[in-house]
Amino acid sequence: MLYLIGLGLGDPTDVTVKGLEIIKKCEHVYLEAYTSILSAGPEELSKFYGKELVVADREMVEQGADDILEKAKVTDVAFLVVGDPFGATTHTDLVLRASSLNIPFQVVHNASILNAVGACGLQLYSFGETVSIPYWTETWEPDSFFDKICENKKRGLHTLCLLDIKVKEPNLESMMRGKVKYDPPRFMTVAQAADQLVKIIDRKPDNDTLLRTDTVVGVARIGSPTQKIVSCTLENLVEMDLGPPLHSLVICGKMHPLELDFLKSFAS
Amino acid sequence: MLYLIGLGLGDPTDVTVKGLEIIKKCEHVYLEAYTSILSAGPEELSKFYGKELVVADREMVEQGADDILEKAKVTDVAFLVVGDPFGATTHTDLVLRASSLNIPFQVVHNASILNAVGACGLQLYSFGETVSIPYWTETWEPDSFFDKICENKKRGLHTLCLLDIKVKEPNLESMMRGKVKYDPPRFMTVAQAADQLVKIIDRKPDNDTLLRTDTVVGVARIGSPTQKIVSCTLENLVEMDLGPPLHSLVICGKMHPLELDFLKSFAS
Known part of the structure; x- marks a missing residue:
């Protein structure tokens, strides 16, 4: 079995x-x-x-x-x-x-984070498609998640963004030398995710759906005694430090008064 | 505390x-x-x-x-x-x-059902907004959930439909006689939900998003030893009996080959 x-x-x-x-x-x-x-x-x-x-x-x-x-x-x-x-x-x-x-x-x-994210006070029924935000590299800066966030937002829905995890990734330099070595594990922070989103916004002058000043929620270590939840603007989140992993990011859609009340308690 | x-x-x-x-x-x-x-x-x-x-x-x-x-x-x-x-x-x-x-x-x-519905093999990341399907009454047949399902489907997303529960509802007839009596508890079945959806489809000749022949998944008692999952067309689900509550219904969006493979094992 x-x-x-x-x-x-x-x-x-x-x-x-x-x-x-x-x-x-x-x-x-x-x-x-x-x-x-x-x-x-x-x-x-x-x-x-x-x-x-x-x-x-x-x-x-x-x-x-x-x-x-x-x-x-x-x-x-x-x-x-x-x-x-x-x-x-x-x-x-x-x-x-x-x-x-x-x-x-x-x-x-x-x-899982898919339901525990409710701890930030946003109603789970009002989340749209979940997106994953990958680490950018020097040569690859994908942004397809941005359109999905905007699609959700246009419909008034929140978006849960799962942030990239790199565990046991082979080190490219040593691979080229024929050796197998692994990079240390990396876990994307909400600040890093917000930074990538702000960069995408700055590249898209025609976008008027997701703005630097929109409300977002950063969550860290949900369900643990050190759980941290912060609500602020997307551009301010770039400077926030929520401590050790795992982090997740929520882009807020249209908010119900009860959701707004709840988020206020996490305002930063 | x-x-x-x-x-x-x-x-x-x-x-x-x-x-x-x-x-x-x-x-x-x-x-x-x-x-x-x-x-x-x-x-x-x-x-x-x-x-x-x-x-x-x-x-x-x-x-x-x-x-x-x-x-x-x-x-x-x-x-x-x-x-x-x-x-x-x-x-x-x-x-x-x-x-x-x-x-x-x-x-x-x-x-919760919001993540456990993954047991049917549909990827949780590809679900859109969750909807609730209420019991219709003789005088009230709301259908706002239908548009939400269609919005999800147009974007290729699955929809989890939470089905109505009536527990400790005051009996109207006895209320009018000044007594407080409660109706027996009722739990909407996937067959009842499918029946309401088919009726809405039949009323909307211009709708070409959700059809009677579209694939849906009925789930019952997820996580229990008597769990039951059935995949069939919406119109066929009307005749299905998945047994005791709780039931939930999933309207499939665009399916990945792995999702299709998984659903085949529940085909009915």
Whole structure:
């Protein structure tokens, strides 16, 4: 049996009682560690569960899925995912492969940023399409997310922007020298995301949908004791420091009086 | 201290470890019981927590909030919500009132249908605005959700439709006789929702966005052992019986090959 278990927002105790019971009985426990991060490290989790964990990077999950599935044919295997198991395409793919091999699977859901972002007081029903904001490089500055934000905003909808995560990225320089070395992990901050958005706005003189002075919300470490939420203008967010990862950004659409009241308590 | 604790999708064991620890230490525990339902009854929950529960209906939460907040000023009070605490406006309002009275509060997030709907294989990032489909009455047949679904569909986005719940609704006939009696609880099925949508389509000859033959997904009791997911045309869903509540409906937008593959496993 293959169990996909959501770990929720970051603390070991964010796992559900059901999830914890299953983890304890599984023979193999994998921890997916590249689409998000936990504030707790694998050692802390392992201790909390009383189980050894295999930390699975992208390569292991995408190329080593057969091995995980082979084990699930004969014994109980847990695959742990930060947030909810269906937050990333890779996990959907794993379920699909299990299903085509007739391996029974069960999903244990949990909170993810997609619903926990409600903590900022904006109504979840009034969010439009979610976008991802990637890190820009020297030669590649994609901005397709900008149009999606504007489409949402024109309809009065808020936009949740998921910010880029770079974990175990091969270092290009050492690759060219034939060595495999990894860059240190990077997590985009709301300030970096706001900075890219402001740059796009400055390049589009005809845009009158998303402005530098529009209200946005920066959220950091949602659900943790150090959670931070800040509401300000997009251009002011560029200067804000919300501390350690994970960060997410919300571009506000049309706001209900109750939403405005709530946001006021986070005004900066 | 006021704790708002999400209970997740329906089973007592869907509570998080953190949530359970807090419930056990609270002096007063309220269970919100009108924006959603648990498959488990309050008695089963109370036994699982080892705590007495006060079942709070809409009236109690909206009119009796002061009493809950007074208690939270001097002791630990838990307010339990099916799904995630920020799934309904009432709970946002409760947090806002606590905040204005300087009562400290903490939120324990959990899965809600808004992310657990990913179990049908449609990517959560490709959902547009969420809509609510209300029960029609003899004299009132609102259809504003139809335009929202079409707006999403035009942009290639899926729509999650939350279906109406009627819990503790005063019976009109007895009200006119001066008595307070309540109708039995009702939960809209995907078949009823599909039926209303088909009727709207038949009334709008100019609509070419949402058709009777479009692919939709009906989901029931997501996250429970009896979970059921069915993918078929909108008109065929009218005849489908997915069993007991809760049901939700998804209107598909443009589908990625991986999404199509996944949906095939639920084809009916």
